[in-house]
Amino acid sequence: MAFDQTATPRLFEERTPDLIGNRTFGFWLYMLSDVIIYAALFAAFSVLHTHYAGGPTSQQVVEPLHGFIDSVLLFSSVWLLGLGMRSMAVGERAMLIAFMGLAAIVALGFVGFESYDFAHALGKGESPQRSGYLSIYFVLLGLHALHIFVGILWMLLMMVQVAFKGLTEPVVSRLLNLKIFWMFQSVIWVCVFVFVYLLGAVG
Amino acid sequence: MLVPLQGHYSFWLGRLSMQWVPYDNPIIVGAFVFACSVGLAIVAGITRLGWWGYLWREWVTSLDHKKIGLMYMIMGAIMLFRGFVDAVMIRAQQAMAAGPHTAGFLDASHGYLPPFHFDQVYGSHGTIMILFAVTPMLIGMMNIIVPLQVGARDMAYPFLNSIGLYLTAVGAALVMLSLFLGEFSHAGWVGLTPLSELAYSPGVGVDYWLWALQISGIGTTIGSINIVATIVKMRAPGMTWGKLPIFSWTSLSMSTIGITAFPILTVVVSLLTLDRYVGTHFFTAGLGGDLMLYKNLFWMWGHPEVYFLILLPFGVVSEVIANFSHKQLFGFTTMVLATFAIAGVSWSVWLHHFFVMGQGPGVNTYFGIATMLVGIPTGVKLFNWIFTMCRGRLHFDPPMLWATGTLFLLPIGGLSGVILAMVPADYEMHNSVFVIAHFHNMVMVTVFAEFAAITYWFPKVFGFKLDPTIGKKVFWSWVVAAALVFIPMYGLGLMGMTRRLSYISRPELQPFLYVQEAGMFMFCVAAFYQFKQFYMSIRDRAKGVHLIGDGEVWSGERSVEWVAHSPVPFYNFAVTPYIHQRDEWAWRRAEGHVRAKPERYVDIEMPKNTAIPFLMAGATFVFGFAMVWRIWWLGAVSFAGIVALLVLRSFIDDTEYTVPAADVEKHEQQFFRHRDAHSPDLRPIEQAGRGVYL
Ligand code: HEM
Numbered sequence: 092m093a094f095d096q097t098a099t100p101r102l103f104e105e106r107t108p109d110l111i112g113n114r115t116f117g118f119w120l121y122m123l124s125d126v127i128i129y130a131a132l133f134a135a136f137s138v139l140h141t142h143y144a145g146g147p148t149s150q151q152v153v154e155p156l157h158g159f160i161d162s163v164l165l166f167s168s169v170w171l172l173g174l175g176m177r178s179m180a181v182g183e184r185a186m187l188i189a190f191m192g193l194a195a196i197v198a199l200g201f202v203g204f205e206s207y208d209f210a211h212a213l214g215k216g217e218s219p220q221r222s223g224y225l226s227i228y229f230v231l232l233g234l235h236a237l238h239i240f241v242g243i244l245w246m247l248l249m250m251v252q253v254a255f256k257g258l259t260e261p262v263v264s265r266l267l268n269l270k271i272f273w274m275f276q277s278v279i280w281v282c283v284f285v286f287v288y289l290l291g292a293v294g
Numbered sequence: 295m296l297v298p299l300q301g302h303y304s305f306w307l308g309r310l311s312m313q314w315v316p317y318d319n320p321i322i323v324g325a326f327v328f329a330c331s332v333g334l335a336i337v338a339g340i341t342r343l344g345w346w347g348y349l350w351r352e353w354v355t356s357l358d359h360k361k362i363g364l365m366y367m368i369m370g371a372i373m374l375f376r377g378f379v380d381a382v383m384i385r386a387q388q389a390m391a392a393g394p395h396t397a398g399f400l401d402a403s404h405g406y407l408p409p410f411h412f413d414q415v416y417g418s419h420g421t422i423m424i425l426f427a428v429t430p431m432l433i434g435m436m437n438i439i440v441p442l443q444v445g446a447r448d449m450a451y452p453f454l455n456s457i458g459l460y461l462t463a464v465g466a467a468l469v470m471l472s473l474f475l476g477e478f479s480h481a482g483w484v485g486l487t488p489l490s491e492l493a494y495s496p497g498v499g500v501d502y503w504l505w506a507l508q509i510s511g512i513g514t515t516i517g518s519i520n521i522v523a524t525i526v527k528m529r530a531p532g533m534t535w536g537k538l539p540i541f542s543w544t545s546l547s548m549s550t551i552g553i554t555a556f557p558i559l560t561v562v563v564s565l566l567t568l569d570r571y572v573g574t575h576f577f578t579a580g581l582g583g584d585l586m587l588y589k590n591l592f593w594m595w596g597h598p599e600v601y602f603l604i605l606l607p608f609g610v611v612s613e614v615i616a617n618f619s620h621k622q623l624f625g626f627t628t629m630v631l632a633t634f635a636i637a638g639v640s641w642s643v644w645l646h647h648f649f650v651m652g653q654g655p656g657v658n659t660y661f662g663i664a665t666m667l668v669g670i671p672t673g674v675k676l677f678n679w680i681f682t683m684c685r686g687r688l689h690f691d692p693p694m695l696w697a698t699g700t701l702f703l704l705p706i707g708g709l710s711g712v713i714l715a716m717v718p719a720d721y722e723m724h725n726s727v728f729v730i731a732h733f734h735n736m737v738m739v740t741v742f743a744e745f746a747a748i749t750y751w752f753p754k755v756f757g758f759k760l761d762p763t764i765g766k767k768v769f770w771s772w773v774v775a776a777a778l779v780f781i782p783m784y785g786l787g788l789m790g791m792t793r794r795l796s797y798i799s800r801p802e803l804q805p806f807l808y809v810q811e812a813g814m815f816m817f818c819v820a821a822f823y824q825f826k827q828f829y830m831s832i833r834d835r836a837k838g839v840h841l842i843g844d845g846e847v848w849s850g851e852r853s854v855e856w857v858a859h860s861p862v863p864f865y866n867f868a869v870t871p872y873i874h875q876r877d878e879w880a881w882r883r884a885e886g887h888v889r890a891k892p893e894r895y896v897d898i899e900m901p902k903n904t905a906i907p908f909l910m911a912g913a914t915f916v917f918g919f920a921m922v923w924r925i926w927w928l929g930a931v932s933f934a935g936i937v938a939l940l941v942l943r944s945f946i947d948d949t950e951y952t953v954p955a956a957d958v959e960k961h962e963q964q965f966f967r968h969r970d971a972h973s974p975d976l977r978p979i980e981q982a983g984r985g986v987y988l
């Protein structure tokens with residue numbers, strides 16, 4: 092709102108805050124801190140990736156094919172969530188919920204498949220306690236899987252909120268942040284796939 | 295999956311047992327009695343005054359950035375006191391235990407602290423001072439000043455702001471608890487590996503350290519995100535980047551470091567936690583662990599962290615010197631550039647903390663030169679301040695005394711840093727008390743600037759000044775104390791005294807230690823004056839207000855925060871100011887707009903108070919406690935509580951309330967009436983009946 096500007100210079104001016112813009116910006120900053128977390132872990136990985144301590148080597152541990160299947164699942168989930176976002180943009184709540192549900196199910200497949208791999212490795216005695224390499228292997232993959240798991244819970248929460256509250260400003264800002272989060276986790280996965288799976292298989 | 299532990303373990307209580315209660319240690323029992331009496335006195339006092347409801351409604355549940363900032367400051371001050379007591383104990387032990395013929399008391403063969411106890415005091419001193427005293431005070435300062443300086447009514451995320459405060463408080467509370475239940479880390483504030491691994495530290499001390507750092511580190515990351523978002527998104531109309539005041543610029547650079555460096559602390563602390571809890575091999579001495587990985591990661595956070603501590607003080611010094619020289623800050627643009635240059639370089643120097651690792655001349659030379667480069671922007675700043683003072687009208691009120699004090703500390707500390715950055719010299723001096731002298735010298739800059747800020751902005755927040763006569767006594771006793779303690783320390787370092795000694799084998803060092811002890815006495819004097827200053831100024835507050843009536847506190851204020859009334863009402867600005875100049879207030883004063891009033895008032899949206907952050911803090915504290923003692927069920931329950939509270943909050947939409955324009959006008963009129971009668975109303979304006987939501 093503008094005030095009379097003829098007598099004195101404009102000394103006061105009210106403005107309306109931009110809720111969604113503010114929250115999205117903050118979420119980007121949070122993502123930045125998450126990038127740093129992964130960066131530090133990748134740095135640790137680059138130090139420890141040959142520290143087998145007489146235990147299994149990376150060629151024996153990683154299965155690039157499984158990594159590939161994981162990738163397909165994760166990217167499908169991102170794609171489905173993207174479709175959901177398009178439904179959001181046109182205000183189709185039912186479609187948004189449906190796509191989010193599908194994205195969550197596919198992501199659950201990702202987490203399930205990775206847990207299966209983990210269980211298999213543990214069964215063979217390839218535990219994080221065995222060597223420095225296995226420690227970082229489990230922690231890096233585990234942290235990523237944890238992010239995905241949190242994302243799934245987040246989607247469930249958003250499905251409830253979209254259903255009961257509708258597309259209010261706070262709900263939309265959360266959905267936008269969820270999208271950023273989800274895209275970002277898939278980008279991290281690319282690094283995981285390349286460094287842990289592909290380069291690990293080469294040795 | 296879990297590691298086997300030594301000693302007693304039970305399902306319900308984890309590692310907790312009577313064995314961990316140090317009831318047989320007279321020092322700790324004394325501290326316990328002291329803490330309990332102070333605690334009881336406070337509780338009794340509040341009950342007597344009937345303040346519980348007020349404290350709950352207006353402080354504990356408050357999302358007001360000024361109150362949160364004040365709570366940060368108060369917590370920092372309490373922890374500063376605790377850290378100071380640790381320092382007194384360290385100095386006394388070293389003075390008493392120099393040479394084979396010195397006597398031993400209590401359980402010690404020399405001095406009065408046995409080595410294990412001494413190491414815990416040492417570890418808690420460093421941890422507390424850096425993370426729970428100085429850092430919260432800086433964040434509190436930003437919390438109070440940054441929204442005012444950018445012309446906003448609150449932080450970008452008031453709710454997260456409160457969470458950040460409480461996470462830091464939980465970390466501090468865990469450290470305090472470790473004094474009475476269990477033990478604290480004996481591995482120094484840097485958590486030296488492999489000493490901090492379970493095999494060498496089987497107790498709970500390192501676990502306390504880990505969880506305190508973990509929880510408060512997350513709090514600091516959140517706080518930094520909030521500050522950056524506030525500066526980027528909440529600036530008042532007209533405030534382009536070029537008009538952002540210097541203190542906010544330094545807040546921005548400091549918080550950028552916060553966002554980028556603290557996550558590394560989260561990682562390094564988590565990995566060490568996994569080593570200790572699950573038995574992984576990140577930093578162990580065998581099975582593929584890498585000790586130096588720990589040092590690298592720790593200092594990748596640690597070095598930016600120490601610059602995190604110095605950048606904001608540079609902002610304070612800039613504001614204060616410009617104010618008390620009655621001049622514009624000299625070389626503003628170079629000041630901002632230097633700030634960001636320091637922040638940027640702080641990323642590529644971490645290795646100077648372990649030149650002795652043996653990574654070869656190439657790497658060491660790179661990091662040595664990078665470290666010395668920091669001296670250039672720091673020098674730029676120093677000269678800018680000197681040129682600001684040059685031909686100014688100087689007024690040496692206490693804030694200015696503190697600020698000019700830093701101008702002496704900075705070159706000495708900086709030059710000793712550059713000496714350490716020369717690799718061959720550092721091979722000699724690493725791990726000697728020369729390093730301690732260097733960084734205390736630097737941290738003194740931070741502390742001096744904090745005192746400058748407190749005395750400078752106190753009237754902004756409360757509406758009256760702190761007594762300047764006593765303030766000068768505080769300052770001079772600090773100067774003498776710091777000189778007595780830290781100048782001999784440089785000498786001791788060059789004579790070869792190493793760090794972290796509970797027993798000093800060379801009696802010829804004792805005279806220096808005695809001089810330091812005299813310095814500690816002076817610090818006690820300074821602490822006494824500081825208490826006295828607060829007490830007298832609050833008691834006689836009517837005396838300190840006389841200047842405020844004209845919208846002038848120090849007669850030279852320049853930045854936007856002074857556009858708001860003093861004391862600042864809860865909504866900061868009745869109507870958001872339009873910003874014309876970097877030194878908006880100086881400009882308004884020159885143009886005669888000091889008493890300008892907006893033509894009409896508007897409705898204001900303010901955040902409602904909420905109990906959720908406090909409840910989350912409670913759950914987080916229980917969680918930290920459960921994890922330290924490995925009480926898994928309790929950990930799970932409290933974690934579920936944290937998540938439940940977060941989900942609950944996401945369902946609450948009604949988080950704001952409206953202050954009608956008529957109310958705003960009423961408040962403003964009241965302020966003007968008091969101002970014109972030269973008797974400012976010192977009661978903070980508070981909005982009744984806004985309610986607290988869960
Ligand atoms: C010109 C600027 C500076 C230079 C060249 C510099 C250089 C150094 C070097 C080379 C060391 C490592 C010495 C060793 O361990 O052998 C060191 C340690 C340290 N510096 Fe600085 N420094 C500077 C500024 C600062 C500032 C501004 C602070 C904090 C406010 C600071 C705090 C510390 C701390 C806390 C340590 C040692 C921590 C420990 O080992 O416990 N320094 N500095």
Ligand SMILES: [Cu+2]
Pocket residue numbers: 596597600643644646647
């Ligand atoms: Cu450093």
